[in-house]
Amino acid sequence: MWKQVVVAGVLLAALLPSQQVRGAGSGENSGTDRTHHVVMHLNSGDEKVQRGVLNNIRHLFQEVGREKLHLELVVHGAGLSLFTKQATTLGPDLAQLKAEYGVAYTACSNTMKAMKVTRADLIDEVGDTVPAIVRLMERQEQGWVYIKP
Numbered sequence: 001m002w003k004q005v006v007v008a009g010v011l012l013a014a015l016l017p018s019q020q021v022r023g024a025g026s027g028e029n030s031g032t033d034r035t036h037h038v039v040m041h042l043n044s045g046d047e048k049v050q051r052g053v054l055n056n057i058r059h060l061f062q063e064v065g066r067e068k069l070h071l072e073l074v075v076h077g078a079g080l081s082l083f084t085k086q087a088t089t090l091g092p093d094l095a096q097l098k099a100e101y102g103v104a105y106t107a108c109s110n111t112m113k114a115m116k117v118t119r120a121d122l123i124d125e126v127g128d129t130v131p132a133i134v135r136l137m138e139r140q141e142q143g144w145v146y147i148k149p
Contacts, residue, residue, distance in 0.1 A: 037143065038072075039136060040053060056149050066101050106127060
C-alpha cells in the first residue's frame with residue numbers, strides 16, 4: 001500500500017509543474033493550438049444549477065474560443081427539465097449557446113422513457129436522444145474531458 005501511495009505522489013508531482021496557470025480573464029492562448037473536446041453532465045432539475053452550467057459553458061467558450069472547443073451537454077434524470085418545452089425557462093439561453101458556439105445537446109432516452117417525455121416535448125435544439133450513461137462512456141473513451149459542474 002505504501003509503495004502505491006509513493007508512486008501516485010511521484011506521478012502527481014511530475015504532472016503538476018507542467019500545468020500552466022493563467023490569470024483570470026487574461027484571454028491569452030495557453031500555448032497550445034489543439035482543439036478541446038468536453039462533455040458536460042447535468043442531472044439536476046434545480047434552475048440555479050442549470051443556469052450555472054450554461055454560464056460555465058459560456059465562460060469556457062469565451063476563454064478557449066469557438067474554433068478550439070467542441071462541447072456536448074448530456075442531461076438525464078431531473079436535468080431533463082432543462083430540455084423540455086414545458087419546464088425550461090432557459091430555452092433562449094440554450095438556443096443562443098447553440099447558435100453562437102455550436103453546443104451539442106443530448107437528452108437521455110432512458111429518462112425520457114421513464115418520464116414519458118417524447119421527442120416532440122423537447123426543445124428544437126436537442127440533437128441526440130440516447131442513453132446518457134452510454135454517451136458519457138463513449139465520449140470519455142474518445143478522449144473527451146468529462147465535467148460535472
